[in-house]
Amino acid sequence: MTAAGAPLVLTLGDPAGVGPEIAVAAWRALSVSGPVFAVVGDAEVLRTQGAPVREIMAVSDAPAVFGHALPVIHRPVRAPVTPGAPNPANAAPVADWIEEAVSLALSGQASGVVTCPIAKAPMYASGFRFPGHTEFIAELTADAPFAGVRGPVMMLTARDLRACLVTIHVALDQVAQTLSADRVIRTAQVVDDALRRDFAIARPRLALAALNPHAGEDGALGMQEIEMLRPAARRLRDMGVDITDPRPADTLFHDEARRGYDAVVCLYHDQALIPVKTLDFWGGVNATLGLPIIRTSPDHGTGFDIAGQGQARPDSLIAALRLAAEMAASRAH
Template sequence: MVAPLVLTLGEPAGVGPEIIASAWRALSDTGAPFAVLGDVRLLKAQGVPVNEVGAPSDATGVFARALPVIHHPAPAPVQVGRPDPANAGVVADWIERAVDMCLSGEASGLVTAPIAKAPLYAAGFRFPGHTEFIAELTADAPFTGTRGPVMMLTARNLRACLVTIHVALDQVPELVTAERVCRTARVVHEAMKRDFGIVAPRLALAALNPHAGEGGALGLQEIEVLRPAAAALRAEGVDITDPKPADTMFHDEARATYDAAICLYHDQALIPVKTLDFWGGVNATLGLPIIRTSPDHGTGFDIAGKGIARPDSLIAAIRLATEMANARAGR
C-alpha cells in the first residue's frame, strides 16, 4: 500500500488553510488520504472536522471522517491576509519536516500550499522559493538518474517543462545553453518514465525565436544551440523534436503528438497552461528523490478569509501527486 501524502500549510495568513479544508471536503469520500503538517488551530477554524494525528500513516484510518493534521504550531498570532515574518521560520520548518517524511518513506509525496516570499526573505530565507529549497533539502539523498530540479506546469493533457524560470526576458538567450537544454530534457525524459509510467516518452522542444528563427533571419539560437542539443539528445536515445515555433505547439492536435514540451522561458510555458485551465493548473518538481506538487497560484492575501478561494488547483495537485506516487510504486 502506498503511504499517504503530506501537505504543508504554506503561508498561514493566506488561502492555504481554506483551500486545504475545501480539498478535504471534495476528496474525503473518494480521494487518496493525506495528512496536513501545520497549525491545527488554523484548520479547525475552517469549519471542517479535524483529527490531530502523529504521522502521515495515521491519516488512513481517519481521512473519511476528518481532516488529519500533524500539529506544528505557528509561534505568532495569525491575522488573515497579513503575513508576519515572525511566522516565516515555521513555514520553512513545515517544509523541511515534510521533506524528511517523504525521504523516510512515511509519506509518498509532498504537496505544498503557497508561500509568501517577502516575509520569508525578511526572516533570512536564502532560497528563491519552494523549488530551490526542496532541492537543497534533498541534495544528499540517493537518487538514480539525472537530478533536477525542473519545474513542470501541467493542465489537462499539457506538461510544460522549463529550461529557465524566473529571469528577465532579456537574460533568456544567454541562459538557453545546450547544457541547460540537455539536462532539462534528460530530467523530463526520465520523469515521464518513472513518475508517469510512459514507456517511450515523446518530447517537443520549443524554439526561442519567432518561426524557429526563420533559417537564421530571426535569430541564430535554433541553429547554434537548439538543433545541436536536440541531435545530441536523440543520439542518447531521447525522443525529442528539433525546435518548433512556439505559436504552433499548443493547440489540441499538436499536444496529441508529444508527452511533454520543453519550454525555454516562463511565459512560453505558463501562457498555454493557464489558457487551457486557469483554475486547475499544477506546478510539479521533476528530478528529485521525492515527489512534490503544488497549486499553480499564490497566497491570495486579497481574498483570504472571504470564503471565495477556489481549491481546484490544490485538488489537481493532490491528484497528480497521488498518480506520480503510484507510478513510482509500480501500481
C-alpha cells in the first residue's frame, strides 16, 4: 500500500508537549532537503512556534508548500493549549489525528506515518483503551491486507544498531514468566521479514540476546537459555532465519559485535534501550515492524517539563522522518 514518492504524515502528539516545537524545528531542518511531510494537527498551535504554516486540504498538496511553509491538515484541538499542562479534553483530537494519519497511509496518500509523543495519563482519562501508539496503530491496521509477517514489533535504532523487543513495558520480575519460545520465534520472524522488506537486506543476520548473565552459564545462572532460547533459535534456523544462539548481553553491543549482525532480538526493555540511548541519546528512533504501513517515532516522551521553553531538540524526530522515508522507499521497490 506504500505509495512511492508520496509525502509522509506527522501526527502532532500531545499539543501541550514538545511535539509542536520539534515539528517546526524538523521542518526548518528539512525544508530544503526533505523528506516532505505534512502535519495532521492543529495549525494554530503550530503557528505559536513562529514558523510559516500553510493549511492544506490533501497530503498531495504538501510538496508544493513544503519549501516555504509547514503544510498542515488542520484538525483543531477542543480546549486551549498551555505548554507543559496536558488537558484530557484534547485527548480525543490526539487520537483522531493518529487515526486519520493511519488512514492516509493505508490509502497510499501518504508513504508512512511518523508520530510525535503522546501522554498516556490524559489519554486514559478520556477513555483511550490502548497501552500506547503501537497497540492503537496495530488495531487500526489489523484488517488491512499485508503480505509480510504481521507484528507489531518495536525496533529501536541508533547509528548501526537495530534492537528489537520481545517484551516491552513489563516489570523486570515478570519478564521470565512473560517470555516464551513462541514469542521469541514470532518476534524474530517479524524482524527477519521487515529487514528484507523495509531495509532492503537480502539475507538478514540476527543475534539473540540471552536472558541471564553469561547466557545462563550452562544452567548455573538460569535455565531459560537451555529450555527456551536455544530451542527457539534452532527452530528459527530450521525455518530459514539466520539467528545465533542466545549470547550474553554484556558482550553483544560493542562496535565489533555490532558488525556481526543486522539486528538483535532483545528480551526486555532496558536490554535494548540502554545500548541504543548510550550510542545516540538524542537521535534514537522507534520503528514499528510488521505493519501494513510504515510507522516511526522519536525515541522520547512528551517533555512536559521543558515544553514551551525552546529547549526541545528535534534530532530524534528528524531521524525518525528520514528513517520512515528510507523504509517507505525500500518497501515500494
